[in-house]
Amino acid sequence: MALLKRELYRRVSGPEITHADRCTLVFDADSKSLYVEREVAHLDAGFGGTVDFQTATMDIADYLKQGGQTSGHRELWRLLRSLFREDANPDEAISE
Structure with missing residues:
Protein backbone atom coordinates (compact mmCIF):
# COMPACT_ATOMS: atom_id res chain seq x y z
CA MET A 1 0.00 0.00 0.00
CA ALA A 2 1.52 3.32 -1.10
CA LEU A 3 0.68 6.15 1.28
CA LEU A 4 1.85 9.69 0.66
CA LYS A 5 1.81 11.74 3.86
CA ARG A 6 2.25 15.39 4.75
CA GLU A 7 2.23 16.50 8.36
CA LEU A 8 -0.24 19.28 9.09
CA TYR A 9 0.12 19.69 12.83
CA ARG A 10 2.08 18.32 15.79
CA ARG A 11 1.87 19.22 19.46
CA VAL A 12 3.61 17.57 22.39
CA SER A 13 3.26 18.56 26.03
CA GLY A 14 4.82 16.99 29.11
CA PRO A 15 7.09 15.92 30.93
CA GLY A 48 3.71 1.71 36.36
CA GLY A 49 3.04 4.28 33.65
CA THR A 50 0.39 3.71 31.06
CA VAL A 51 0.24 4.53 27.38
CA ASP A 52 -2.94 5.21 25.44
CA PHE A 53 -2.60 5.55 21.67
CA GLN A 54 -5.46 6.22 19.25
CA THR A 55 -5.58 6.78 15.50
CA ALA A 56 -8.61 8.03 13.61
CA THR A 57 -9.18 8.96 10.00
CA MET A 58 -11.63 11.55 8.76
CA ASP A 59 -12.78 13.19 5.58
CA ILE A 60 -11.06 16.51 4.83
CA ALA A 61 -14.36 18.41 5.06
CA ASP A 62 -15.09 16.87 8.48
CA TYR A 63 -11.63 17.86 9.69
CA LEU A 64 -12.11 21.46 8.55
CA LYS A 65 -15.54 21.62 10.25
CA GLN A 66 -14.10 20.72 13.67
CA GLY A 67 -14.25 23.42 16.30
CA GLY A 68 -11.25 25.68 16.69
CA GLN A 69 -8.69 26.58 14.10
CA THR A 70 -5.43 24.81 14.89
CA SER A 71 -2.22 25.27 13.00
CA GLY A 72 -3.20 22.03 11.23
CA HIS A 73 -6.35 23.67 9.89
CA ARG A 74 -4.36 26.68 8.73
CA GLU A 75 -1.75 24.46 7.01
CA LEU A 76 -4.45 22.48 5.19
CA TRP A 77 -6.14 25.70 4.02
CA ARG A 78 -2.73 26.95 2.80
CA LEU A 79 -2.17 23.73 0.84
CA LEU A 80 -5.66 23.87 -0.69
CA ARG A 81 -5.22 27.51 -1.71
CA SER A 82 -1.89 26.68 -3.37
CA LEU A 83 -3.54 23.86 -5.33
CA PHE A 84 -6.42 26.02 -6.52
CA ARG A 85 -4.74 29.40 -6.91
CA GLU A 86 -6.18 31.39 -9.77
CA ASP A 87 -2.86 32.25 -11.40
CA ALA A 88 -2.03 28.56 -11.98
CA ASN A 89 -1.68 27.57 -15.63
CA PRO A 90 -4.01 24.58 -16.26
CA ASP A 91 -2.19 23.77 -19.51
CA GLU A 92 1.16 23.40 -17.77
CA ALA A 93 2.45 19.82 -18.03
CA ILE A 94 3.35 17.94 -14.90
CA SER A 95 6.60 16.03 -15.27
CA GLU A 96 7.35 12.94 -13.21
Missing part, protein backbone atom coordinates in the same frame (compact mmCIF):
# COMPACT_ATOMS: atom_id res chain seq x y z
CA GLU A 16 5.40 13.85 33.74
CA ILE A 17 2.24 13.30 31.74
CA THR A 18 3.00 13.52 28.07
CA HIS A 19 0.30 14.20 25.53
CA ALA A 20 1.04 14.13 21.81
CA ASP A 21 -1.35 15.09 19.03
CA ARG A 22 -0.54 14.89 15.32
CA CYS A 23 -2.62 15.39 12.17
CA THR A 24 -1.42 14.24 8.77
CA LEU A 25 -2.84 14.67 5.28
CA VAL A 26 -2.75 11.23 3.64
CA PHE A 27 -3.18 10.16 0.02
CA ASP A 28 -3.63 6.43 -0.48
CA ALA A 29 -2.32 5.85 -4.00
CA ASP A 30 -3.86 2.38 -4.20
CA SER A 31 -7.44 3.33 -3.30
CA LYS A 32 -7.10 6.91 -4.63
CA SER A 33 -8.44 8.36 -1.39
CA LEU A 34 -7.40 11.57 0.37
CA TYR A 35 -8.08 12.02 4.08
CA VAL A 36 -6.76 13.38 7.38
CA GLU A 37 -5.29 11.00 9.94
CA ARG A 38 -5.18 12.05 13.59
CA GLU A 39 -2.94 10.31 16.09
CA VAL A 40 -3.27 10.99 19.80
CA ALA A 41 -0.93 9.50 22.42
CA HIS A 42 -1.10 9.91 26.18
CA LEU A 43 1.76 8.67 28.38
CA ASP A 44 1.61 8.71 32.17
CA ALA A 45 5.30 8.44 33.12
CA GLY A 46 4.58 7.78 36.80
CA PHE A 47 5.23 4.44 38.52
Whole structure:
Protein backbone atom coordinates (compact mmCIF):
# COMPACT_ATOMS: atom_id res chain seq x y z
CA MET A 1 0.00 0.00 0.00
CA ALA A 2 1.52 3.32 -1.10
CA LEU A 3 0.68 6.15 1.28
CA LEU A 4 1.85 9.69 0.66
CA LYS A 5 1.81 11.74 3.86
CA ARG A 6 2.25 15.39 4.75
CA GLU A 7 2.23 16.50 8.36
CA LEU A 8 -0.24 19.28 9.09
CA TYR A 9 0.12 19.69 12.83
CA ARG A 10 2.08 18.32 15.79
CA ARG A 11 1.87 19.22 19.46
CA VAL A 12 3.61 17.57 22.39
CA SER A 13 3.26 18.56 26.03
CA GLY A 14 4.82 16.99 29.11
CA PRO A 15 7.09 15.92 30.93
CA GLU A 16 5.40 13.85 33.74
CA ILE A 17 2.24 13.30 31.74
CA THR A 18 3.00 13.52 28.07
CA HIS A 19 0.30 14.20 25.53
CA ALA A 20 1.04 14.13 21.81
CA ASP A 21 -1.35 15.09 19.03
CA ARG A 22 -0.54 14.89 15.32
CA CYS A 23 -2.62 15.39 12.17
CA THR A 24 -1.42 14.24 8.77
CA LEU A 25 -2.84 14.67 5.28
CA VAL A 26 -2.75 11.23 3.64
CA PHE A 27 -3.18 10.16 0.02
CA ASP A 28 -3.63 6.43 -0.48
CA ALA A 29 -2.32 5.85 -4.00
CA ASP A 30 -3.86 2.38 -4.20
CA SER A 31 -7.44 3.33 -3.30
CA LYS A 32 -7.10 6.91 -4.63
CA SER A 33 -8.44 8.36 -1.39
CA LEU A 34 -7.40 11.57 0.37
CA TYR A 35 -8.08 12.02 4.08
CA VAL A 36 -6.76 13.38 7.38
CA GLU A 37 -5.29 11.00 9.94
CA ARG A 38 -5.18 12.05 13.59
CA GLU A 39 -2.94 10.31 16.09
CA VAL A 40 -3.27 10.99 19.80
CA ALA A 41 -0.93 9.50 22.42
CA HIS A 42 -1.10 9.91 26.18
CA LEU A 43 1.76 8.67 28.38
CA ASP A 44 1.61 8.71 32.17
CA ALA A 45 5.30 8.44 33.12
CA GLY A 46 4.58 7.78 36.80
CA PHE A 47 5.23 4.44 38.52
CA GLY A 48 3.71 1.71 36.36
CA GLY A 49 3.04 4.28 33.65
CA THR A 50 0.39 3.71 31.06
CA VAL A 51 0.24 4.53 27.38
CA ASP A 52 -2.94 5.21 25.44
CA PHE A 53 -2.60 5.55 21.67
CA GLN A 54 -5.46 6.22 19.25
CA THR A 55 -5.58 6.78 15.50
CA ALA A 56 -8.61 8.03 13.61
CA THR A 57 -9.18 8.96 10.00
CA MET A 58 -11.63 11.55 8.76
CA ASP A 59 -12.78 13.19 5.58
CA ILE A 60 -11.06 16.51 4.83
CA ALA A 61 -14.36 18.41 5.06
CA ASP A 62 -15.09 16.87 8.48
CA TYR A 63 -11.63 17.86 9.69
CA LEU A 64 -12.11 21.46 8.55
CA LYS A 65 -15.54 21.62 10.25
CA GLN A 66 -14.10 20.72 13.67
CA GLY A 67 -14.25 23.42 16.30
CA GLY A 68 -11.25 25.68 16.69
CA GLN A 69 -8.69 26.58 14.10
CA THR A 70 -5.43 24.81 14.89
CA SER A 71 -2.22 25.27 13.00
CA GLY A 72 -3.20 22.03 11.23
CA HIS A 73 -6.35 23.67 9.89
CA ARG A 74 -4.36 26.68 8.73
CA GLU A 75 -1.75 24.46 7.01
CA LEU A 76 -4.45 22.48 5.19
CA TRP A 77 -6.14 25.70 4.02
CA ARG A 78 -2.73 26.95 2.80
CA LEU A 79 -2.17 23.73 0.84
CA LEU A 80 -5.66 23.87 -0.69
CA ARG A 81 -5.22 27.51 -1.71
CA SER A 82 -1.89 26.68 -3.37
CA LEU A 83 -3.54 23.86 -5.33
CA PHE A 84 -6.42 26.02 -6.52
CA ARG A 85 -4.74 29.40 -6.91
CA GLU A 86 -6.18 31.39 -9.77
CA ASP A 87 -2.86 32.25 -11.40
CA ALA A 88 -2.03 28.56 -11.98
CA ASN A 89 -1.68 27.57 -15.63
CA PRO A 90 -4.01 24.58 -16.26
CA ASP A 91 -2.19 23.77 -19.51
CA GLU A 92 1.16 23.40 -17.77
CA ALA A 93 2.45 19.82 -18.03
CA ILE A 94 3.35 17.94 -14.90
CA SER A 95 6.60 16.03 -15.27
CA GLU A 96 7.35 12.94 -13.21
